[in-house]
Amino acid sequence: MRENAPPKQLAFDLPLDPRFGREDFLVGPANEAAYGLIESWPDWPDTVLVLTGPPGSGKSHLASIWATRAHAWTVSAAEIAGSDVTHLISNGALVIEDIDRAGNRDEAALFHLLNLARERRCPVLLTSAQGVDALGLATPDLRSRLRLAPGAAILPPDDALLRAVIVKLFVDRQLVVDLSVVEALALRIDRSLARAREVVAELDRDALGRGRRITRPLALAVLQRLGLTEPDDEEAPDDAARN
Structure with missing residues (x-):
């Protein structure tokens, strides 16, 4: 038995109350x-x-x-x-x-x-x-x-709007991530705000379950699990477990 292994946390799929105020809407060409x-x-x-x-x-x-x-x-x-x-x-x-x-x-x-x-x-x-x-x-x-x-x-978002929405989705969940995480997601998912929401939610659940913060390797691992990136894409999924 590995005594130093961090305990597995339970990830409760609690409903997220999105903020629908005027100030929360991100405007772009789309x-x-x-x-x-x-x-x-x-x-x-x-x-x-x-x-x-x-x-x-x-x-x-x-x-x-x-x-x-x-x-x-x-x-x-x-x-x-x-x-x-x-x-x-x-x-x-x-x-x-x-x-x-x-x-x-x-x-x-x-x-x-x-x-x-x-x-x-x-x-x-x-x-x-x-x-x-x-x-x-x-x-x-x-x-x-x-x-x-x-x-x-409403058209599919451009790159700038997609990145801004990904940031907002993390903020809505009170999650702080590096810009490298946002870039990793924006470069690999299709231009769909629904897809961005799905990936951020999956990252939140995965990080909570591991008891670790969201990093770029973890983001790549989740994208690979969802079939949104290739196994040899820049960083191996196994790296996620070490972050």
């Missing part, structure tokens, strides 16, 4: 059009706007910023049913998240809600991971209404 649209409220070009972007790109963050400014309620598309439409817009502003999830969508109720919102001048912000034409909508009038709605798309 999302500046969407951010500008949110900031332009109440001078919107239409009552209904559609915000699209891949998972984890910041749609919910922007929706939260607008909801705070407009005192809007936030619901998922799954919560919209015919009997609740009038109640949902009674607050005067509404965010509808994830209209791309077809299994949770009442198209007739959603179309009725958008018509009523336009009639009562109630601003509605919808978020979707896909463009309108990719939603597979079975209701032609709803498809037409959403096609005509102005909006903005």
Whole structure:
């Protein structure tokens, strides 16, 4: 038995409460059009706007910023049913998240809600991971209404934004890492904020389980385990155990 071996710590997968304040949103070329649209409220070009972007790109963050400014309620598309439409817009502003999830969508109720919102001048912000034409909508009038709605798309992040988001993800978890860790991740993962979130969460769990800080060798080892780097990539994974 190795008496000097550090005890293995239990890594509890506790929910992380992300910070969705205006000051926490990082703006770059990939999302500046969407951010500008949110900031332009109440001078919107239409009552209904559609915000699209891949998972984890910041749609919910922007929706939260607008909801705070407009005192809007936030619901998922799954919560919209015919009997609740009038109640949902009674607050005067509404965010509808994830209209791309077809299994949770009442198209007739959603179309009725958008018509009523336009009639009562109630601003509605919808978020979707896909463009309108990719939603597979079975209701032609709803498809037409959403096609005509102005909006903005969040694009994949550039290198600078990806690095900034990785730093923020560590800060949100109260983790202090060297710049070399950020560089190792940014150079190897695909340009996806969802992927960045996944890798940082895995690093947090791994470091907590080992009872060690997050280092570049550990980051490379985790990336290799996730299939995001090659076994001979600069530093061997075994080096992680010595840091």
